[in-house]
Amino acid sequence: MGFKRIKMTQKMKIPSPLVSLLPVAVLVILLFFTIRLFGADALGGGSQICLLLTTALCAALGMSRYGVSWKDIEHAIINNIAGVSSALIILLIIGALSAAWMLGGVVPTLIYYGVQIIHPKFFLVSCCVICAVVSVMTGSSWTTIATIGIALMGIGKAQGFDEGWIAGAIISGAYFGDKVSPLSDTTILASSVTDTPLFTHIRYMMYTTVPSVVISLVIFTIAGFSHEASDSSQIAVFTTGLAERFHITLWVLLVPVVTGILIARKVSSIITLFISTALAVVCMLVFQTDVLREVAGDGVSGGEALYKGVLLALSGSTSLQASTPALTELIATRGMGGMMDTVWLILCAMCLGGAMTACGMLGSITRMFVRFTHKLASTVAATVASGLFLNLATADQYISIILTGNMFKDIYKKNGYESRLLSRTTEDAVTVTSPLIPWNTCGMTQATILNVPTLVYLPYSFFNLLSPLISIFVACIGFKIVRSVKKN
Numbered sequence: 170m171g172f173k174r175i176k177m178t179q180k181m182k183i184p185s186p187l188v189s190l191l192p193v194a195v196l197v198i199l200l201f202f203t204i205r206l207f208g209a210d211a212l213g214g215g216s217q218i219c220l221l222l223t224t225a226l227c228a229a230l231g232m233s234r235y236g237v238s239w240k241d242i243e244h245a246i247i248n249n250i251a252g253v254s255s256a257l258i259i260l261l262i263i264g265a266l267s268a269a270w271m272l273g274g275v276v277p278t279l280i281y282y283g284v285q286i287i288h289p290k291f292f293l294v295s296c297c298v299i300c301a302v303v304s305v306m307t308g309s310s311w312t313t314i315a316t317i318g319i320a321l322m323g324i325g326k327a328q329g330f331d332e333g334w335i336a337g338a339i340i341s342g343a344y345f346g347d348k349v350s351p352l353s354d355t356t357i358l359a360s361s362v363t364d365t366p367l368f369t370h371i372r373y374m375m376y377t378t379v380p381s382v383v384i385s386l387v388i389f390t391i392a393g394f395s396h397e398a399s400d401s402s403q404i405a406v407f408t409t410g411l412a413e414r415f416h417i418t419l420w421v422l423l424v425p426v427v428t429g430i431l432i433a434r435k436v437s438s439i440i441t442l443f444i445s446t447a448l449a450v451v452c453m454l455v456f457q458t459d460v461l462r463e464v465a466g467d468g469v470s471g472g473e474a475l476y477k478g479v480l481l482a483l484s485g486s487t488s489l490q491a492s493t494p495a496l497t498e499l500i501a502t503r504g505m506g507g508m509m510d511t512v513w514l515i516l517c518a519m520c521l522g523g524a525m526t527a528c529g530m531l532g533s534i535t536r537m538f539v540r541f542t543h544k545l546a547s548t549v550a551a552t553v554a555s556g557l558f559l560n561l562a563t564a565d566q567y568i569s570i571i572l573t574g575n576m577f578k579d580i581y582k583k584n585g586y587e588s589r590l591l592s593r594t595t596e597d598a599v600t601v602t603s604p605l606i607p608w609n610t611c612g613m614t615q616a617t618i619l620n621v622p623t624l625v626y627l628p629y630s631f632f633n634l635l636s637p638l639i640s641i642f643v644a645c646i647g648f649k650i651v652r653s654v655k656k657n
Contacts, residue, residue: 182235186537189530191230192521193572196223200565212510216565220517224524231528246523250516255361255439257515260508262442263352265483267307268502269449272464272482274457275424276306277415277500280317281408289396293334293389296321297342297632301382304346306425308353310604313343314615317499322619330396336621337629338389344601345382345632349374351438354511355566355600362574363592367438370596373589376649377597377639385631410492414500416456424448450479463489511567518571531575548584549594549644552577553637556598566603566611570595590650597640601633 199219204211231237270276279302288295299321304313318339325335347353349371360370411417427448431441453461454475461478462470464487469477481487485504491497525531555576559569573595581591603611607623616623627634644650 183529184230184235184533186533188230188234189525189533192223192227192525192530193534195226196220196521196568199223200568204565212514212565212567214510214513216568217513217517220514220521220568224517224521227521227524227528227530231524231530235528237528242524242527245527246520249519249523249526257512259357259367259439259442260354260512260515261505262439262446263308263354263357264503264505264508266352266442266446266449267309268482268487268504269446269453270306270424271500271502272457272460272487273424273449273452274415274417274421275449275452276303277411278417278419278421279303279306279425280499281411281417285408290393291390292325292330292396293338293393294386296325296335296338297345297382297386297389300339300342301345302342304343305350306346306352308347308350308356310340310343310347310353311611311615313346314339314618318343318619322621332619332621333625333629334389334392336615336619336626337631339619340604340615340626340630341382341385341389341632344604344630345378348596348600348636349378351442354508355570356596358515358567359570359574359592359596359600362571363578363588363595365588365592369589370592373649374593374596377593377636377643381632381635381639384635388631406493407496410496414489414491414496415460418456421452421456424452446483450483453479453482460489514567515571518568522571522575526575532579534576545586545647545650546641546645548577548580548586549590550641552591552594553598553641556595557602557637560599560603561606566599569599569603573599587651594640594644597636601636605630605633 196219199222200211200216203215203219207213207215228237228239228242231242232239280299300313300318303317304310307313321339322332322335326332347355350356351367351371356371357367359365360367363370424445428441428445431444436444458475461482462474463478464481465474465478481504482502483504485506486502487504488501489497491500522531552573556569556573559572560566574591577591577595578588581588604615605623605627606612607616612623616626619626
């Protein structure tokens with residue numbers, strides 16, 4: 170059954186921009202108190218309730234003052250949820266994939282060989298590269314920073330580096346991976362909200378992401394050469410701990426190689442992720458049988474233990490004890506169940522977006538930006554400014570991505586710009602700037618995990634600072650930006 174897009178009728182009043190911004194203002198206030206009370210745990214339910222309460226307010230205003238029927242609101246919500254249904258499936262698959270890559274030894278092998286390349290003069294740039302690789306493999310900047318990031322902070326401090334530089338390198342690398350990984354929930358969300366195929370979105374981001382990360386790596390390399398350090402004992406402790414827990418072998422690296430080939434051949438993202446998960450499960454069964462037996466627990470043995478271990482690993486959370494607390498945190502997995510908070514948040518945000526669309530509020534807000542979108546550069550700049558403002562206001566990157574994508578989708582389409590331009594600009598403006606805001610969930614989380622204040626590492630998070638600027642610069646020169654010809 171299809172649902173038609175909701176259109177404003179002549180009987181329906183168009184809300185003013187001031188009234189249209191009222192639900193956004195209420196959402197900001199609710200999120201402020203929620204995040205203040207719960208901190209990073211606000212994503213576990215508090216933020217979702219705030220979204221639903223704001224949806225109720227929006228629907229009440231539309232029905233009581235502007236003649237909007239509940240049926241229209243309901244259809245708009247269903248349209249929004251249907252638009253992200255494939256993204257929800259992908260999120261569940263990547264939950265299983267992340268667990269399979271970790272327990273199959275893929276991520277541990279990459280980390281094992283990666284940390285051994287660290288040399289004091291190249292510590293900062295290596296730190297950024299290692300975090301980038303781990304984040305691409307896991308699809309999570311938070312997991313990367315909370316695990317390998319903590320280990321690198323210890324190594325860097327032992328070598329005498331300033332904590333601002335270390336944290337800046339960690340966050341730059343982690344958010345590079347978070348931004349371009351097909352496993353990242355923000356990447357999937359930005360592509361789905363703007364109706365852009367996932368791998369099309371990722372490939373197009375490279376035109377702004379690669380220059381940003383290259384400049385950052387150059388800066389970190391220069392800074393590393395100006396510093397002398399000597400202690401690398403913690404690296405040996407980390408690699409030894411990984412080797413004790415997993416069978417480290419180069420054979421498991423065939424999994425990311427095959428995944429990369431499938432991505433390059435533009436295979437459907439769901440098929441690619443499924444095949445990658447299946448290959449990682451094979452690695453679990455061949456190389457990591459001891460790990461699977463431990464996950465399965467007592468009471469089963471033989472093939473039943475392996476079967477149970479695979480199912481538990483893919484569906485739920487696992488926690489294997491390692492030689493250090495940081496390593497124990499690193500190899501912990503969440504499985505498909507760990508994605509449910511994000512799925513819940515997306516569904517609630519889609520409810521708010523549908524209600525604002527049906528009540529004409531989203532269109533009213535969008536018209537405020539039309540005056541700044543006559544040219545390509547101004548359109549991209551307005552998108553960046555809007556994304557950054559929403560990151561500051563809502564204090565949540567997921568909500569900011571959804572609102573930015575919904576607000577500018579029709580503007581880009583009307584001006585003849587491809588949806589991939591909007592999806593790329595949204596990520597350049599929202600995903601990477603979220604850890605730079607002290608009261609944002611990302612900023613609070615990373616500052617707490619690394620024990621470094623947000624404003625201390627902000628000047629050194631070069632990738633995060635450069636991404637929105639490079640996005641505007643690329644738009645100014647019009648590189649690889651195609652505008653379709655309007656037809657009467």
